Amino acid sequence: MTGDELISAAKNTWCPGCGNFAIQHALKDVLISMENEGFPLENIVIVTGIGQHGKIFDFMNLNGFYSLHGRTIPVATGIRLANPDLKVICLTGDGDSYAEGLDHLIFGAKRNLDVTVLVHDNRVYGLTTGQYTPTSPYGYRGRSTPGGVKEYPFNPLELMLSSGASFIARGYTHKRDQLKRLIREALVHKGFSFIDILQICATYNDMSRYYDARIFDWDETEAGDYNTAYGKAREWDYNNDARIGLGVMYRHTAPLFEDNYPVPERLSSAQKLAWVRKIMDERA
Amino acid sequence: MAEREVSVLIGGKAGDGISSAGQIIAHLLAQTGYRVHMYFDYPSLIKGGHNFAIIRAAEEGIGAVREQVDFILALNQETVNLHRHRLRERGVVIYDASTVKLAEGIGIPVKNILAAEEAPPVMGNSAIIGGFVRAAGLNWDASSGVLKKSMPKGTEKNLRVARRAYEASEERQQVPGTGKPVLPVLTGNEAISVGLVEADLEIYLSYPMSPTSNILHFLAGYADELRIRVIQPESEIAVILTALGCSYAGSRAVIGTSGGGFCLMTEALSLAGIAELPILVILGQRTGPSTGLATYSAQSDLHFALHAGQGEFPRLIIAPGDAGEARYWSRTGLDLAWKYQIPAIILSDRLICEGLYSVEPETGIRYAAGPVMADPAIHPYLRYAPADYGISPLRFPPAKGEIVRVNSHVHDTDGITTEDPLVTKEMADKRMKKMDRLALEIEGINSINTGGVTDAVIALLCWGSSKGVCEELGKKKGLRVIQPVVLWPFAEKAFAHAMDGVEQFYAVETNESGQLATLVSRFGYRPSGKILKYDGRPFMVEELEAELKKVIS
Ligand SMILES: Cc1ncc(C[n+]2csc(CCOP(=O)(O)OP(=O)(O)O)c2C)c(N)n1
Numbered sequence: 026m027t028g029d030e031l032i033s034a035a036k037n038t039w040c041p042g043c044g045n046f047a048i049q050h051a052l053k054d055v056l057i058s059m060e061n062e063g064f065p066l067e068n069i070v071i072v073t074g075i076g077q078h079g080k081i082f083d084f085m086n087l088n089g090f091y092s093l094h095g096r097t098i099p100v101a102t103g104i105r106l107a108n109p110d111l112k113v114i115c116l117t118g119d120g121d122s123y124a125e126g127l128d129h130l131i132f133g134a135k136r137n138l139d140v141t142v143l144v145h146d147n148r149v150y151g152l153t154t155g156q157y158t159p160t161s162p163y164g165y166r167g168r169s170t171p172g173g174v175k176e177y178p179f180n181p182l183e184l185m186l187s188s189g190a191s192f193i194a195r196g197y198t199h200k201r202d203q204l205k206r207l208i209r210e211a212l213v214h215k216g217f218s219f220i221d222i223l224q225i226c227a228t229y230n231d232m233s234r235y236y237d238a239r240i241f242d243w244d245e246t247e248a249g250d251y252n253t254a255y256g257k258a259r260e261w262d263y264n265n266d267a268r269i270g271l272g273v274m275y276r277h278t279a280p281l282f283e284d285n286y287p288v289p290e291r292l293s294s295a296q297k298l299a300w301v302r303k304i305m306d307e308r309a
Numbered sequence: 310m311a312e313r314e315v316s317v318l319i320g321g322k323a324g325d326g327i328s329s330a331g332q333i334i335a336h337l338l339a340q341t342g343y344r345v346h347m348y349f350d351y352p353s354l355i356k357g358g359h360n361f362a363i364i365r366a367a368e369e370g371i372g373a374v375r376e377q378v379d380f381i382l383a384l385n386q387e388t389v390n391l392h393r394h395r396l397r398e399r400g401v402v403i404y405d406a407s408t409v410k411l412a413e414g415i416g417i418p419v420k421n422i423l424a425a426e427e428a429p430p431v432m433g434n435s436a437i438i439g440g441f442v443r444a445a446g447l448n449w450d451a452s453s454g455v456l457k458k459s460m461p462k463g464t465e466k467n468l469r470v471a472r473r474a475y476e477a478s479e480e481r482q483q484v485p486g487t488g489k490p491v492l493p494v495l496t497g498n499e500a501i502s503v504g505l506v507e508a509d510l511e512i513y514l515s516y517p518m519s520p521t522s523n524i525l526h527f528l529a530g531y532a533d534e535l536r537i538r539v540i541q542p543e544s545e546i547a548v549i550l551t552a553l554g555c556s557y558a559g560s561r562a563v564i565g566t567s568g569g570g571f572c573l574m575t576e577a578l579s580l581a582g583i584a585e586l587p588i589l590v591i592l593g594q595r596t597g598p599s600t601g602l603a604t605y606s607a608q609s610d611l612h613f614a615l616h617a618g619q620g621e622f623p624r625l626i627i628a629p630g631d632a633g634e635a636r637y638w639s640r641t642g643l644d645l646a647w648k649y650q651i652p653a654i655i656l657s658d659r660l661i662c663e664g665l666y667s668v669e670p671e672t673g674i675r676y677a678a679g680p681v682m683a684d685p686a687i688h689p690y691l692r693y694a695p696a697d698y699g700i701s702p703l704r705f706p707p708a709k710g711e712i713v714r715v716n717s718h719v720h721d722t723d724g725i726t727t728e729d730p731l732v733t734k735e736m737a738d739k740r741m742k743k744m745d746r747l748a749l750e751i752e753g754i755n756s757i758n759t760g761g762v763t764d765a766v767i768a769l770l771c772w773g774s775s776k777g778v779c780e781e782l783g784k785k786k787g788l789r790v791i792q793p794v795v796l797w798p799f800a801e802k803a804f805a806h807a808m809d810g811v812e813q814f815y816a817v818e819t820n821e822s823g824q825l826a827t828l829v830s831r832f833g834y835r836p837s838g839k840i841l842k843y844d845g846r847p848f849m850v851e852e853l854e855a856e857l858k859k860v861i862s
Pocket residue numbers: 074075076077078079094117118119120121122145147149150151152153158
């Protein structure tokens with residue numbers, strides 16, 4: 026497949042300048058290179074939430090499950106249980122996974138489910154036209170908070186680290202090459218791989234200049250060390266004006282959820298019948 | 310005893326193992342050829358509080374218990390105080406003489422027996438049961454066989470305890486064998502589990518909630534042997550969405566819950582509707598609203614099940630009336646969910662889930678064919694392609710050279726989101742075509758049971774667990790009994806046939822409004838009256854009989 030073929034014919038409805046394009050094309054490039062190396066793309070399934078990010082479902086020629094708001098990870102869990110040969114990518118939003126579906130995100134990390142979660146973190150509800158999210162900065166003036174939001178954001182990287190995610194990274198839609206590398210490494214990683222992607226929302230929350238002035242690349246040599254990772258997670262709390270590190274923050278190997286539930290070979294009808302008879306005999 | 314039947318009540322405090330003791334008594338009676346039913350009454354407590362079980366055995370199949378009993382087995386004084394009035398004229402109380410001070414009957418020196426055998430207090434039940442075996446004139450050898458089977462741990466010691474109590478007891482009423490073949494005795498939850506296994510269940514998911522938790526426990530216990538996977542996700546929302554992920558990728562998942570959990574599932578139920586993902590929900594009703602009575606029963610979620618989820622989509626709702634039906638219909642429900650790619654609900658209730666029933670042997674033969682699969686040679690594969698009866702053939706990813714898309718939005722044949730008015734209507738029509746076809750199909754598969762005296766002009770209308778008591782009184786009082794099992798789609802023709810010649814009918818339900826009565830009124834049938842009970846407890850035979858006397862001369 027060529028890159029063009031991976032993009033569907035559906036009409037794209039993102040605003041010009043939207044960071045979602047960068048995520049879409051980075052993903053496309055990574056998948057094409059994987060296919061060139063022999064990975065069959067029919068083994069990829071994308072699971073999307075509801076929001077601007079979710080529209081990527083229609084824009085890609087990939088197997089997909091367009092789920093409910095907040096519910097990408099349980100669907101991904103089911104797909105992985107049914108067929109662990111399928112590589113599942115959850116494309117989700119900050120409202121989607123940090124508000125509506127936060128429990129699933131934490132449990133996905135806790136279980137070390139072998140899926141990749143890309144959070145299109147534009148720090149706003151894009152589709153519902155600009156309300157604050159769990160990562161919006163204090164004082165964010167959205168349509169539901171004209172006086173500025175009076176809550177502090179939480180820090181998704183810190184949360185994921187303490188929840189057990191085995192691959193944690195932060196990307197930025199203005200850094201396409203780095204984003205590609207991060208997505209690729211996330212896809213290669215065995216276990217719960219999570220990338221918080223600082224995504225520009227051109228319409229409701231354009232933080233380009235703010236980010237451009239503060240970003241730097243993390244030194245990834247000690248990505249296996251929990252305490253170092255913890256320090257990195259705490260550098261910027263999504264609210265203060267600290268420097269914003271990008272790259273792989275944490276990576277380690279842990280047992281997979283799926284390994285506890287391997288797909289068994291099914292019983293034959295005769296074996297099933299024998300079991301039913303046994304139960305009936307025991308109860309008679 | 311009018312006909313050959315016997316009722317036994319056993320009571321004690323929570324933690325005394327009343328449920329297991331009740332099961333053993335049910336098996337003792339089943340062993341002599343009786344058809345049995347057990348009602349277990351317990352508050353939502355682990356320790357303390359009063360628990361009791363009523364076991365009733367009769368020559369014909371039964372699904373109800375009586376207010377009056379022939380034996381009371383009392384592990385504590387409270388049992389005697391609370392239930393003494395139930396005892397029939399020649400009834401007997403068998404009690405633990407070391408804890409019960411005020412009673413007449415057969416006192417078993419449980420403490421002494423346990424001391425003599427150096428047995429732990431939990432074995433007190435075996436003593437009471439041993440006392441009962443003698444009092445009821447049951448054969449010791451046959452009974453000890455049942456005890457052995459029921460008590461895989463500490464078997465010998467339990468038997469010795471039971472034997473000592475047997476010897477300390479005396480025969481009071483001979484409960485004669487019926488000479489009929491012995492039938493297995495199952496809880497509704499076990500019967501549901503068996504039915505699911507027969508229909509190729511692969512993954513069972515549930516967040517614990519009474520009264521369906523025991524399906525989770527039962528299947529988890531056999532998971533390795535059955536080569537199925539049993540999983541407890543973080544919430545009911547996760548349960549159903551995980552199951553839908555399974556269906557998308559081709560695995561048969563079933564989920565179990567009760568009303569509160571089902572509330573959380575409704576958004577995804579509607580997703581199953583639009584995305585055309587097969588899913589079977591075991592919905593065990595308990596007394597509501599809200600947390601209600603966590604361990605008691607009701608039939609008050611019929612309209613909730615009928616309308617759960619936003620928008621309109623096809624669904625199948627089945628309410629089995631006992632364990633045998635629960636097995637058959639769980640199997641059939643799962644197959645039909647896959648055949649039509651729709652959400653299906655087994656609407657059970659606490660009385661069926663946790664009640665014991667004698668189950669007729671049946672073949673386990675499946676009614677419905679497997680899902681309609683697409684021809685892999687056809688390209689491109691379109692998940693929502695127009696098809697006969699609206700049932701688009703399935704493929705599961707990975708499908709070489711094809712894309713499999715399912716979507717919670719209105720979508721086109723390829724699963725891509727659309728807002729086009731024509732496609733919107735076409736897809737709605739396609740989904741409803743499945744419903745029309747299903748409605749036709751269920752007309753032919755015993756969706757409406759007719760029992761009692763089938764040509765009587767006065768009828769009782771019932772569903773789910775109310776079946777047993779209605780069936781029994783229908784026969785006794787010369788009434789027809791009409792029990793719709795498939796509640797949606799509603800088998801109008803079969804119902805009209807069942808109602809043929811009926812001049813009056815009374816709805817018998819354990820809810821406040823008469824939910825089935827409301828449903829049938831949509832089809833032009835108005836009951837002459839409703840007999841409703843909504844205190845969490847089942848209709849006792851005498852109780853319904855008295856109610857019937859008031860309305861039917
Ligand atoms: C249960 C539910 N509640 C609310 C909505 C409405 N809704 C759609 S998208 C969205 C927020 C999307 O925000 P985010 O996940 O950050 O996605 P973005 O649009 O920013 O990409 C909301 C609240 C919904 N679809 N479902």
